[in-house]
Structure formats: C-alpha cells, structure tokens
Amino acid sequence: xxxxxxxxxxxxxxxxxxxxxxxxxxxxxxxxxxxxxxxxxxxxxxxxxxxxxxxxxxxxxxxxxxxxxxxxxxxxxxxxxxxxxxxxxxxxxxxxxxxxxxxxxxxxxxxxxxxxxxxxxxxxxxxxxxxxxxxxxxxxxxxxxxxxxxxxxxxxxxxxxxxxxxxxxxxxxxxxxxxxxxxxxxxxxxxxxxxxxxxxxxxxxxxxxxxxxxxxxxxxxxxxxxxxxxxxxxxxxxxxxxxxxxxxxxxxxxxxxxx
Numbered sequence: 001x002x003x004x005x006x007x008x009x010x011x012x013x014x015x016x017x018x019x020x021x022x023x024x025x026x027x028x029x030x031x032x033x034x035x036x037x038x039x040x041x042x043x044x045x046x047x048x049x050x051x052x053x054x055x056x057x058x059x060x061x062x063x064x065x066x067x068x069x070x071x072x073x074x075x076x077x078x079x080x081x082x083x084x085x086x087x088x089x090x091x092x093x094x095x096x097x098x099x100x101x102x103x104x105x106x107x108x109x110x111x112x113x114x115x116x117x118x119x120x121x122x123x124x125x126x127x128x129x130x131x132x133x134x135x136x137x138x139x140x141x142x143x144x145x146x147x148x149x150x151x152x153x154x155x156x157x158x159x160x161x162x163x164x165x166x167x168x169x170x171x172x173x174x175x176x177x178x179x180x181x182x183x184x185x186x187x188x189x190x191x192x193x194x195x196x197x198x199x200x201x202x203x204x205x206x207x208x209x210x211x212x213x214x215x216x217x218x219x220x221x222x223x224x225x226x227x228x229x230x231x232x233x234x235x236x237x238x239x240x241x242x243x244x245x246x247x248x249x250x251x252x253x254x255x256x257x258x259x
Contacts, residue, residue, distance in 0.1 A: 005107070005114040005131045013105050013117050014128065016057055020050045020087060020103045021121030028122055029097045042091050047071055050087035050103065058083050068235075070209045082108040084235070086209040090158075090186035099123050102187040106213035111234045116213035118191045127191045129216030135194050144223040144245030145196035150174070150252045153199035155181045156189040162205045167240075167257075171202060174256045190214045190243060194221035199245045202253060204228075206239040218243050224250050228257050 027046040034044045051069045058067055062083075066076030069085040076082070083106070088094050090101030099122035107115040118127040127142075129135040135142055147153050155178040163171055175181045178200065185192070187210075192198045194217050211225075215233050218225040224247040227233060228240040242253050 005109075007130075009107055009115055010128060010130050012061060013107065013115055014126075016054050016105050017103060017117050017119035017121075017126060019053050019057060020105075021119060023050050023053060024088070024094070024103070024121045028094070028099075032095075034095060042095060043071060044088070044091060044095060046094065047087045047091060051085060054083075054085055054087065054105070068209060070207070080109060082235070084108055084113070084209050084212040086187075086213075089210060090188065093184070093186065100185050100188040102191070104187055104209065104213040106209075106216075108208075108212055108235055111236065113212040113215040113233070116216040118187050118213060118217060120188060120191070125191070127194055127217050129194075129218070129220035131216060131220075133220060135217050135220035137191070137195055142195050142221050144194060144218075144221045145199055146246055147199040148246050148248040150177050150200070150249060150256075151179065153178045153249060154197075155200045155202065156185060156193070156198050157181070157183060157201065157203055158186050158189070159183065162203055164204075167204050170257045170259065173259075174202065174253060177256065187214065190218060193223060193243055193245055194218060196221075196245065200249055200253065201241070201243040202257065204240045206241055208235045208237075211237070211239070211241055214241075214243065221245075223247070226250055228254060230254050 051071045066079035066082040068074040086104040094101040103119040105117040114131045116129045225243040
C-alpha cells in the first residue's frame with residue numbers, strides 16, 4: 001500500500017458514487033427488469049445503467065484509464081490506472097428491497113488497489129479509503145475494533161454457499177470457534193468492520209470487482225485484509241478473503257482455513 005494516490009482521484013470517485021446513487025434510488029423497491037446471467041445470478045436494469053453511466057464518466061474524464069466492471073467486462077486492463085467497478089454488490093438484496101447492498105468503486109494502480117468506495121445510497125452512507133489517509137465514513141474518520149482472539153470475535157459471511165465442500169468444512173470449524181456468526185450483507189459488512197462493529201469476515205469465490213474497493217477501506221481503518229494464505233490482495237488474487245479488524249486475527253484464522 002505504498003503507492004500514492006491523488007486527492008483528485010477520490011473526488012472523482014465520489015462523483016461516480018453520486019451518479020450511481022441517483023440511478024439506484026430511482027429504481028429501488030420498484031418493479032424492474034431482471035435477467036439471469038450464465039452463473040445464474042441476477043442482473044437488473046439498475047446494474048446495467050449504473051455501470052454504463054460510470055464507464056461514460058471515466059471515459060470522459062480519464063480516457064487513458066482502464067475499466068473493469070462486473071456487467072461489461074474489462075477494457076484497457078494493462079493501463080497504469082484501472083477502475084474496478086461493481087454497480088450493485090448485493091443485487092439480490094437490492095431486488096428484495098433490503099438496503100444492505102452497495103456500489104463498489106476502486107482505483108487500481110499496477111494491480112494494487114489504492115482507492116476504494118462503498119456507497120449505500122438508500123441510507124446515505126459512504127465509506128471511502130485511500131492510500132495514506134484514514135478511512136472515512138460519511139466524512140468522519142473511523143477505526144476497527146481491537147479484538148485479538150477469535151474466541152471473542154464476531155464473524156460475518158455473505159453466504160456459506162460461496163464455499164466449496166472443503167472450504168465449507170473449514171469455515172464451519174472457524175464459526176464454531178468465534179463468539180458469534182452473522183450471515184448476509186455483501187460489501188456492507190466490510191463497512192461495518194471498518195466502523196468497529198464486526199471483527200472478522202471470511203469469504204470465497206470473490207472477483208476483483210467484489211474486493212478491490214474493500215482493501216483501502218479496511219486498511220485505512222486500521223484493519224487487515226488478505227487472501228486465505230495471508231498474502232496481500234491484488235487483481236490476480238484467487239478471491240478467498242480474510243478481513244479482520246485486528247491483524248492478530250489473520251494467522252489464527254489462516255490456521256483453521258488452511259489446515
């Protein structure tokens with residue numbers, strides 16, 4: 001996380017979040033068009049319109065930058081700066097009218113996430129993280145909770161269905177060792193971890209647009225976020241994630257997950 005990040009980029013990222021929020025609020029809790037993708041996950045007209053709008057703004061402002069979005073794929077992947085976008089992380093929650101989804105906006109430099117935003121437009125909540133700065137929640141600095149033992153930790157996962165059979169067995173063992181396990185939340189849970197309300201998140205099968213924005217947010221709040229082997233995340237990571245409010249939790253979790 002040593003690469004510097006211009007404040008111009010965070011101002012622009014907030015502009016992208018503002019634009020996406022207008023679209024998402026307009027469609028929220030209304031009957032809208034929904035299709036199933038090849039992996040049988042839903043995609044709505046709201047997902048598509050948000051990504052289209054964000055891509056247009058990036059193209060207009062930073063034409064040399066690349067873009068990687070969940071719905072429309074990657075352009076200029078080898079560019080120095082790559083915007084990695086998930087228009088709605090938690091589409092199922094969005095379609096069900098539950099305000100625990102978020103738009104994820106990340107800027108990656110040479111493969112490493114240097115800027116991240118989680119935007120929850122219904123609750124008007126926004127987390128922003130950037131290399132060299134403390135994470136802010138609605139423009140107030142936040143920090144993670146100092147829990148150093150998994151026995152005292154609150155663990156979160158979006159769904160156990162994201163794990164394969166072996167991973168699920170390891171996760172269940174971990175879940176049996178913590179104080180409490182909660183389910184659901186997608187990116188919103190990572191914001192709560194940054195705010196010191198959750199101690200630990202373990203997930204798998206995530207794509208770069210699912211996790212790149214989370215890295216600067218968790219790190220900037222004093223937490224740690226790695227793969228299951230404790231390695232730093234980048235766009236080539238395998239999508240198995242450990243996020244912890246206290247870095248001392250990482251080796252404890254890793255010992256269970258990779259046993």
